[in-house]
Amino acid sequence: MSGTQPTSDRIMLLATGYWATGILGAAASHSLFTHLDAGADTTDQLAARAEISERGAQTLLDGLVSLGLVEVHAGRYRNSADAATYLVEGKPTCLSDFAQLKMAHMGALADLPEVVRAGRPLTDAVVEVADNPHWERLVTAIAAQSVPVAAIAADTLRLAEAGEISILDVGGGSGIYSATWLRLNPAARATQLDWRPINAIAGRLVAEEGMAERFTCVNGDFHTTDFGTAAYDVAVFSHIAHQEGPEDNIAIFAKLRGALKPGGTLVISDYVVDDDRSGPPFPLIFGSEMLLKSKQGGTWRRADYQSWLAKAGFDDVTFQPTPSPATLVFAR
Known part of the structure; x- marks a missing residue:
């Protein structure tokens, strides 16, 4: 049988898509993208700037890396180009408020x-x-x-x-x-x-x-x-x-x-x-x-x-x- 065999990976990602909504909304609510933009590029620095736990910061960073919104190199993190343009507070194109709004709508x-x-x-x-x-x-x-x-x-x-x-x-x-x-x-x-x-x-x-x-x-x-x-x-x-x-x-x-x-x-x-x-x-x-x-x-x-x-x-x-x-x- 030729061709790529079906896998459950994509279906699992879709079925748990609300995780992405939650991770993005939580990161936006704690201004993680703004702190990254300002130079806080390690887990402990982000935790301190955002006043959240290091465990919580690491969990959000891992999720954001998975979503392609944050990049990691040698233990240091930075916003992807999309996140830098659309998720840093103060920019006219910032969608952080929208991300938080949609997180609140998940139950519907x-x-x-x-x-x-x-x-x-x-x-x-x-x-x-x-x-x-x-x-x-x-x-x-x-x-x-x-x-x-x-x-x-x-x-x-x-x-x-x-x-x-x-x-x-x-x-x-x-x-x-x-x-x-x-x-x-x-x-x-x-x-x-x-x-x-x-x-x-x-x-x-x-x-x-x-x-x-x-x-x-x-x-x-x-x-x-x-x-x-x-x-x-x-x-x-x-x-x-x-x-x-x-x-x-x-x-x-x-x-x-x-x-x-x-x-x-x-x-x-x-x-x-x-x-x-x-x-x-x-x-x-x-x-x-x-x-x-x-x-x-x-x-x-x-x-x-x-x-x-x-x-x-x-x-x-x-x-x-x-x-x-x-x-x-x-x-x-």
Whole structure:
């Protein structure tokens, strides 16, 4: 018999995948990546800096080496390139808060078998409600994911040299797109439409960047709140489409089309699935999160976006991959 024989290694790694979530979340909660970046490169030094036991430090380091997030040479440890970029506190792309957040969500997966049977969350306690305390932590934790994507979108649209443009960010969360684009273009102005508790977070974060005078918030539900008519040069719909079902996405895209000036552009960022549903890996697996936490959401195919955007009145739709799991969709 030729070929590689099957082994249980990969299945064992998948079945114990929650260990990786726990190790990453625990390491982030004790700032191990930040201490490594600052030069603490031995077990005892890390234990002392993080104020944890040496046994605990060694266990986390062993796990992080296994995960490829930390490298070891002659008993000295350092961050991998990925960890140095995305897990060191203080960097705009830092995902440490997100890693801790997901560690706290592990228990919810125990409901997945019954959620799969029902085809929806087991209770009405889903994320799409304004007063869910889940937002306060989630909104800031996920902002770092959009930092490089917002910069790529700005470069593609040449926003830095676009002059006095008006931007609408629907469901803008932390305001990261507005903050990024207003920083690049000092003549631009941005309006974010989101629930009041989320806009309060965005207003605070954008003000900290010194751009509060060019940033306006509209409190409301984007399903029912009017977007205006021919008022904006660019509109953003980032990581919201996966929470919505097909009919709601079509309706929202149509409202966004109406809100754009002639020649305006809608920018969508989300986890987009290939038309044959063969990949990419992250968008495919993210669908389980939407099954657990949303009533109609999912990860949608390129063909879905093309069809929905055409029905909403857009006739030019392009897709642009990014270094993150997200794909940018430009519609005109």
